[in-house]
Amino acid sequence: MKLAICTDVFADLSYTDMLDKVKSLGIDAVEMTAGGWGARKHCNTAELLADADKRRAFMDELHKRGTRISALNTSCNPTWPSETGEEYKKSMYDCATLAGLLGVKKIVAMAGLPAGAPGDTTPNWITSTVSWPDFMAPAYEYQ
Numbered sequence: 001m002k003l004a005i006c007t008d009v010f011a012d013l014s015y016t017d018m019l020d021k022v023k024s025l026g027i028d029a030v031e032m033t034a035g036g037w038g039a040r041k042h043c044n045t046a047e048l049l050a051d052a053d054k055r056r057a058f059m060d061e062l063h064k065r066g067t068r069i070s071a072l073n074t075s076c077n078p079t080w081p082s083e084t085g086e087e088y089k090k091s092m093y094d095c096a097t098l099a100g101l102l103g104v105k106k107i108v109a110m111a112g113l114p115a116g117a118p119g120d121t122t123p124n125w126i127t128s129t130v131s132w133p134d135f136m137a138p139a140y141e142y143q
Helices: 015-024 045-050 052-064 082-100 135-140
Strands: 029-033 068-075
Touching: 015 029, 015 052, 045 052, 045 082, 052 082, 068 082
Parallel strands: 029 068
Antiparallel strands: none
């Protein structure tokens, strides 16, 4: 069995200390938060996108320890009908771009919560039946 750990649980550690801690636990893969609302303590997406030398140094630290990135995480709500949703959307695209540059094949993400009606600015998750109350069916159809 292959195990990985989301590095946000070690947000209080530096990048290299986190990698050492992960290795000491017998885990050889990490899920790095590279977008969305996670801590992003160990993966500065903007910096890594902008600088090939920093990407190389970032990956070298992993390779020194025989560790790999199992996935980049960009959990957020890119469909939120707001400025925040637009920021999350950009964050998700940046994470996907970084994954390509790092050779990471998996991205952990969320679909998000769209508006429930035209002009709505609040995410709306239909969790009850759509047949009752009457206002649920139009919201469901809109989504």
